Amino acid sequence: MKLAKFLTTTAAAALLASAVEAANIKIGASLPITGGLSVSGEKHKRGYELCTKLINDAGGILGRQVELVVSDNRSDPATAINQYERFINVDKVDAVYGTFSSRLTFPVASILSKYNMVHPVPSGGALRIYEQGYKNLFYFQVSAAEYTGKDVMAVMKDIIASGQAPKTVAVVSADDFFANAISAGLLGQKVKDPATDKEIADLAPGYLADAGIKVVMQEKWPEEGFNDWLNLANSIKRSGAEMIVGLTASAEEAVQLTRALKTVGATPKLVYLSQGAQNEFIEGVGKEAAEGVLIHTTWHKDVPFEGTLAGKPFNNADFVKAFEAAYGVEPDEDSAIPFAVCQGIEQAITGANSTDNAKMGEWLHARTKDNPVRTVLGRFSWDERGLAKDKEHIMTQWQDGQLKFVYPKGEFEGVVPFSYPKAGF
Amino acid sequence: MADILQILILGLALGGVIALMGSGLSLVFGVMRIVNLAHPSLIIGGAYVTYWAFKMTGVDPIVMLPVASLIMAAIGVLLYRLMFERETKSAKYSEMTVLLTFALAMMVEGLLGGLFTNTQRVVSPDYATDAFFIGDLFIPKGQLYAGIVSLVIITALSLFLKYSRLGYAIRATTQNREAAELLGVNVNFICILAFAIGIGLAGAAGSLVSFVFSFFPAKHWEWIAMLMSVVVLGGMGSILGTVVAALLLSVIAAFVGTWIGATWSTLTFFLALFLILLVRPQGLFGEKPEMA
Numbered sequence: 001m002k003l004a005k006f007l008t009t010t011a012a013a014a015l016l017a018s019a020v021e022a023a024n025i026k027i028g029a030s031l032p033i034t035g036g037l038s039v040s041g042e043k044h045k046r047g048y049e050l051c052t053k054l055i056n057d058a059g060g061i062l063g064r065q066v067e068l069v070v071s072d073n074r075s076d077p078a079t080a081i082n083q084y085e086r087f088i089n090v091d092k093v094d095a096v097y098g099t100f101s102s103r104l105t106f107p108v109a110s111i112l113s114k115y116n117m118v119h120p121v122p123s124g125g126a127l128r129i130y131e132q133g134y135k136n137l138f139y140f141q142v143s144a145a146e147y148t149g150k151d152v153m154a155v156m157k158d159i160i161a162s163g164q165a166p167k168t169v170a171v172v173s174a175d176d177f178f179a180n181a182i183s184a185g186l187l188g189q190k191v192k193d194p195a196t197d198k199e200i201a202d203l204a205p206g207y208l209a210d211a212g213i214k215v216v217m218q219e220k221w222p223e224e225g226f227n228d229w230l231n232l233a234n235s236i237k238r239s240g241a242e243m244i245v246g247l248t249a250s251a252e253e254a255v256q257l258t259r260a261l262k263t264v265g266a267t268p269k270l271v272y273l274s275q276g277a278q279n280e281f282i283e284g285v286g287k288e289a290a291e292g293v294l295i296h297t298t299w300h301k302d303v304p305f306e307g308t309l310a311g312k313p314f315n316n317a318d319f320v321k322a323f324e325a326a327y328g329v330e331p332d333e334d335s336a337i338p339f340a341v342c343q344g345i346e347q348a349i350t351g352a353n354s355t356d357n358a359k360m361g362e363w364l365h366a367r368t369k370d371n372p373v374r375t376v377l378g379r380f381s382w383d384e385r386g387l388a389k390d391k392e393h394i395m396t397q398w399q400d401g402q403l404k405f406v407y408p409k410g411e412f413e414g415v416v417p418f419s420y421p422k423a424g425f
Numbered sequence: 426m427a428d429i430l431q432i433l434i435l436g437l438a439l440g441g442v443i444a445l446m447g448s449g450l451s452l453v454f455g456v457m458r459i460v461n462l463a464h465p466s467l468i469i470g471g472a473y474v475t476y477w478a479f480k481m482t483g484v485d486p487i488v489m490l491p492v493a494s495l496i497m498a499a500i501g502v503l504l505y506r507l508m509f510e511r512e513t514k515s516a517k518y519s520e521m522t523v524l525l526t527f528a529l530a531m532m533v534e535g536l537l538g539g540l541f542t543n544t545q546r547v548v549s550p551d552y553a554t555d556a557f558f559i560g561d562l563f564i565p566k567g568q569l570y571a572g573i574v575s576l577v578i579i580t581a582l583s584l585f586l587k588y589s590r591l592g593y594a595i596r597a598t599t600q601n602r603e604a605a606e607l608l609g610v611n612v613n614f615i616c617i618l619a620f621a622i623g624i625g626l627a628g629a630a631g632s633l634v635s636f637v638f639s640f641f642p643a644k645h646w647e648w649i650a651m652l653m654s655v656v657v658l659g660g661m662g663s664i665l666g667t668v669v670a671a672l673l674l675s676v677i678a679a680f681v682g683t684w685i686g687a688t689w690s691t692l693t694f695f696l697a698l699f700l701i702l703l704v705r706p707q708g709l710f711g712e713k714p715e716m717a
Binding site: 033034035036038039041042075172175219220221222224225226227228230231232234235238250251252255256259262263264265280283284285286289425 | 428431432435436438439531534535538542543544545546547549553554555556558563565567568638639641642643646647648650651678679682683686687688690691692
């Protein structure tokens with residue numbers, strides 16, 4: 001009798017647990033928690049986790065709790081693909097969050113498109129990803145990386161007009177999806193589809209040529225395993241370039257390059273890096289070497305972006321406060337961007353009143369400038385390719401050990417004058 | 426001419442650090458036939474010890490080197506006893522150690538990530554980004570100091586191996602394990618000692634690497650292929666070979682990086698590995714394996 005009672009109770013508990021699980025909204029994210037991209041991968045995980053926790057604390061989405069399933073893809077594209085397949089076919093997730101980097105996003109995008117999943121991309125700015133004709137791709141950053149140079153030149157507008165701009169430039173970059181994309185725009189190269197070799201865009205003459213800045217040195221380093229930073233920095237110094245463009249694939253490379261430039265005693269008038277807005281950058285290179293370094297970013301802690309979470313206002317300042325309370329450190333864009341992705345998916349499910357990805361995709365595509373997705377990165381609406389409309393990069397510059405924003409001017413308070421020229425390292 | 430001299434200086438400076446990174450790997454293989462794929466992850470362990478000591482107390486990484494070395498050596502003893510000791514009689518010992526140390530590398534990476542997060546770190550004493558400028562030339566202080574300390578440690582290790590009683594025993598075990606045992610050498614103790622020295626060298630290399638390169642737990646995957654190239658070219662088990670190979674490859678890579686392109690500089694190490702395995706598989710200073 002006792003045994004029968006025990007079995008009945010156990011079965012009831014199991015059924016109840018499975019019913020509760022079924023009621024949860026399950027969302028999968030494959031991230032590079034280990035491997036070469038782990039620095040950013042771990043921060044992405046924190047962004048997703050914090051957002052999920054805050055949503056659940058506020059009652060969940062459509063009255064259902066959110067269950068986040070994160071897998072470590074070890075920075076490996078094949079593993080990332082397998083994990084998203086598993087999320088969809090085995091874990092039966094209701095939605096997914098994107099992974100980190102163009103390198104991983106490019107192959108993952110085709111899989112998620114095959115299953116008609118909404119694919120919110122936190123990081124993966126290479127234009128070729130958005131030219132594949134995938135239906136439900138939504139990039140949660142500013143436009144494709146190829147067009148980043150436009151905002152760099154916008155910062156330099158005044159010095160170009162007054163004839164004080166650098167006349168020569170050394171462009172050095174990682175041989176990486178993201179860095180190559182920015183480089184293509186700056187140098188005016190053609191962008192081709194890697195599968196078909198079909199031309200996607202011709203970016204000639206390029207933002208540097210447009211601004212009358214002559215390229216005197218161009219160099220790439222391999223995607224992984226490069227250690228000879230001093231030699232590279234020495235070549236840059238010997239080129240005599242007045243401007244250095246360092247298109248690094250990670251903040252770690254930005255630290256290595258900047259430290260090497262300091263060591264060799266390079267004296268450019270301006271340094272622009274594609275990474276380096278992270279806290280580790282200033283810790284790694286020091287206040288003096290960082291001074292005047294210009295970096296593009298999608299997010300800055302002081303920008304008064306207005307977002308929502310669980311149907312209530314949740315602004316950038318709220319995010320910074322919540323992040324610091326949860327993790328004891330200041331966030332950077334590697335956590336803010338995935339947080340915005342999570343906000344976007346929450347709004348899509350609520351807006352579509354369903355976890356049907358087709359309906360969520362329709363709702364996201366229907367966003368407009370006046371009726372956008374509202375996140376800690378500001379407002380989002382997308383073109384048919386999935387690239388954000390009407391958004392510009394926030395151009396930041398290290399000034400006196402603080403990351404200040406110097407562009408866009410007049411859009412919000414706190415923009416400081418662009419400091420130029422750089423006084424050595 | 427100044428350009429050539431400058432490239433040579435930078436190549437040698439980098440080579441000095443790589444030599445120390447590879448010497449522990451070479452020693453451990455030479456004595457115990459353990460292909461320690463976890464060696465770079467243990468170097469990162471040493472780098473973290475140094476980083477936190479610098480961050481919390483401001484102690485210089487070079488001063489911290491003996492401490493990091495001792496801590497890692499103690500970890501080495503523990504690892505040997507837990508993972509390798511019972512397998513030494515296995516006929517496929519070397520092959521097994523490849524799998525064991527691969528697993529160990531992943532475990533160390535996970536452990537370091539859990540303890541210290543995956544955030545990149547670098548130690549920044551003043552000299553790390555400074556240089557001696559002599560006319561048109563410069564010598565980076567960080568690399569110079571790291572290179573000098575590396576060579577001092579490697580010289581001390583070579584003298585220890587050549588002239589001390591324990592050194593004799595280690596060399597005897599390297600040359601013929603069974604014969605050494607017959608002559609009264611406590612081979613198991615010698616293996617523990619050599620493994621501890623090898624991992625202690627990883628700790629020492631970690632202290633130096635901490636201000637030369639930035640690091641994070643997964644960084645070891647980028648270093649293992651480079652270190653294996655150096656150790657194989659030098660001759661697995663030969664400390665002198667490791668030093669010569671590290672200096673040679675670093676200098677060649679520096680010239681390739683400057684004259685052909687940075688993309689190709691890393692390839693120098695793999696090309697050398699490929700060629701040496703084709704032409705002289707025992708490496709520059711290794712002994713030719715006996716034919717069965």
